[in-house]
Amino acid sequence: MSAVGSDLEDVLVGEREVWQEGPPNELFAQLRRECPVHWTERMTEFPEQAGFWSVTTAEDVHAVRPVTLEFCIWVFVVAPAH
Numbered sequence: 613m614s615a616v617g618s619d620l621e622d623v624l625v626g627e628r629e630v631w632q633e634g635p636p637n638e639l640f641a642q643l644r645r646e647c648p649v650h651w652t653e654r655m656t657e658f659p660e661q662a663g664f665w666s667v668t669t670a671e672d673v674h675a676v677r678p679v680t681l682e683f684c685i686w687v688f689v690v691a692p693a694h
Contacts, residue, residue: 620647625666626655644668 620643623630630636643650643666650666667673 620650623650623652624654624656625650625652626664628657640666640668648672 623639623643625636625639625643630639648667648669649672650668651663652666653663655661655663667676
């Protein structure tokens with residue numbers, strides 16, 4: 613799935629369709645370029661859960677890491693295979 617040409621604010625990164633063919637590397641590349649810290653408002657399969665942040669650049673991951681450890685928040689990192 614690609615969000616190219618769409619409004620990234622509305623992209624729901626956690627949706628099953630986004631991951632159906634494997635990690636959405638093109639979407640994450642676009643997020644790194646255009647919206648490196650992205651808020652996903654909801655996950656259809658888990659409506660009772662709050663949204664989540666996708667931190668997509670290494671620099672930003674390192675910047676938020678101390679905060680996430682302090683509050684014991686799970687951090688998920690998806691990297692394309694090399």
